[in-house]
């Protein structure tokens with residue numbers, strides 16, 4: 408079992424503004440293991456950024472305990488690490504943002520070098536380190552460009568190099584791909600995944616896009632109104648989301664909603680025959696749905712007409728969804744539904760033939 412890198416226990420963060428009290432984070436507990444890519448999703452205002460400010464030691468929680476690596480950083484509403492150690496700890500946590508936050512008057516090289524201004528390295532070592540970092544993010548040939556001369560993806564690469572300058576153990580990404588197009592987003596995600604593998608970097612990904620979670624995260628927490636409403640492995644969350652908000656987020660990443668709109672327009676569905684059922688099947692871990700569909704034909708003479716199918720591999724496990732029309736005798740249809748359900752496939756009847 409790998410060790411815990413970030414441990415948040417019962418975190419509350421309350422802001423007082425004039426007469427208003429804002430409970431930005433309410434009783435959130437999260438444990439993130441070393442080397443994990445951990446997603447935190449939620450709509451705007453859910454409290455995600457406020458919560459990560461606790462992780463990168465910029466926000467003292469009103470109550471609750473924060474442990475980063477082996478050190479308790481915050482507890483009882485107070486900082487628990489002495490000044491110098493807190494600053495050192497902070498340097499070991501890199502951060503990247505939506506709008507890159509680069510200095511416009513400095514080149515890529517100078518932006519990265521700036522992060523080393525408090526470093527113990529000699530001048531030569533710093534120069535070498537900056538070269539290595541720019542190489543690592545695939546930007547060696549752009550070292551002398553100013554931010555204005557770089558594309559969004561390239562700017563984010565500079566920001567990543569800068570975030571890694573002090574050899575952090577943790578990298579926090581707060582919507583770092585939100586300003587990028589889908590192709591550039593994929594490239595940046597691939598880079599983050601490489602850094603996670605190569606450097607053993609623990610990555611916390613704040614996002615409102617479930618697709619990003621699906622692409623690179625191992626675990627995910629869903630936040631709503633300051634609270635953590637659901638947490639689990641990406642496989643668990645995608646195959647068996649419990650909360651309505653989580654289900655809503657998942658739908659945006661699977662395309663099932665769009666498929667259902669198209670399916671509803673098909674004649675076979677509009678005029679569903681009386682001996683038929685339109686069902687949605689969801690499964691995780693089976694090699695495929697097809698054997699069970701063959702099986703119900705053989706056993707009950709129920710035919711399955713597949714209208715939509717989608718299989719994805721999450722964490723080495725196939726996770727699939729299908730929309731099929733089952734047709735057969737009344738008793739046979741019921742028996743077939745039972746057989747499907749008892750094989751571990753989740754079945755939802757979308758429509759019954761009139």
Ligand SMILES: Nc1ncnc2c1ncn2[C@@H]1O[C@H](COP(=O)(O)OP(=O)(O)OP(=O)(O)O)[C@@H](O)[C@H]1O
Pocket residue numbers: 422423424429430431449450451452453454455456457458615
């Ligand atoms: N320093 C502060 N003072 C007062 N209220 C704050 C402060 N920081 C955050 N809040 C409030 O806390 C709540 C959570 O904000 P937060 O920025 O953490 O949300 P978020 O999930 O990151 O949203 P987004 O997706 O838009 O970035 C909001 O209601 C916000 O207005």
Ligand SMILES: [Mg+2]
Pocket residue numbers: 455456457581
């Ligand atoms: Mg935010």
